[in-house]
Amino acid sequence: MCVKTYKYDKCVFTYMSWSEVYSFTKDGYANFYGEVQNANRGCMAVWQILEKKYLPSLPIPSYWGSIGGGNYYSRTYVVDNRGLMKQIWNLANEDRPLTEEERIVLITTFDKVLVKKEMLPSVIHAYENFNGDTNLKEVAEILKKALNDSEIIAIGFSISLTDGWTNWGNEENEEGDRPYNIFKQNDHWFLGEE
Numbered sequence: 001m002c003v004k005t006y007k008y009d010k011c012v013f014t015y016m017s018w019s020e021v022y023s024f025t026k027d028g029y030a031n032f033y034g035e036v037q038n039a040n041r042g043c044m045a046v047w048q049i050l051e052k053k054y055l056p057s058l059p060i061p062s063y064w065g066s067i068g069g070g071n072y073y074s075r076t077y078v079v080d081n082r083g084l085m086k087q088i089w090n091l092a093n094e095d096r097p098l099t100e101e102e103r104i105v106l107i108t109t110f111d112k113v114l115v116k117k118e119m120l121p122s123v124i125h126a127y128e129n130f131n132g133d134t135n136l137k138e139v140a141e142i143l144k145k146a147l148n149d150s151e152i153i154a155i156g157f158s159i160s161l162t163d164g165w166t167n168w169g170n171e172e173n174e175e176g177d178r179p180y181n182i183f184k185q186n187d188h189w190f191l192g193e194e
Contacts, residue, residue, distance in 0.1 A: 018035040019135055019158070020032065020034070020035045021035065021139060021157060022158065023146055024182050025153065026153055027183075028153075028181040029179045030181070033146060033155070038135055039135075042135055044076060046109050046132075047085070048074055049131070049132035051088045052074075054091055057071070057072045057073050057074075060072075061073065091106060102130065104122060105127065112189060113156070113189055113190070113191055114188050115154060115155045116154050116191070117147070117154060120143055123191070124140045124143050154190070
């Protein structure tokens with residue numbers, strides 16, 4: 001992922017430009033598989049679309065109108081907002097009014113989630129039918145290619161503030177990466193097995 005980090009006092013701001021897809025092959029190792037531009041159209045767009053659809057606006061600050069912010073103030077705009085973001089992430093719970101496709105899309109934005117190959121058709125369908133300005137349809141095209149690749153057993157994503165699956169492992173390869181292995185490590189979970 002193309003990432004730039006800037007420090008300002010105690011806050012760290014990260015700007016990303018790619019949503020990445022990682023394949024996991026029969027040996028269990030993560031491999032970079034593909035990418036689509038504009039990571040802001042990935043998880044951030046999904047969170048904002050679902051937030052606007054299902055949650056009320058936060059109280060709008062007085063300066064918001066003067067900068068052309070409109071009449072909705074998102075939980076994603078607030079610095080140090082983990083508690084507020086949980087309100088969006090909690091929409092994935094079964095008792096919330098999301099459609100099954102929206103729930104799949106939201107869950108695949110979570111850190112450390114993997115998708116087994118047999119679940120790819122459901123994810124592709126959810127991505128293709130999600131309404132809003134996202135890069136999900138482009139990611140779905142990568143997933144279609146993976147669906148037909150006999151070596152792939154699972155897919156992972158790096159569409160949020162993670163380092164990608166090739167940097168989470170324990171053993172360095174020739175390129176200096178440390179690919180994650182789903183058979184040797186357990187810091188992951190699978191969609192549908194939450």
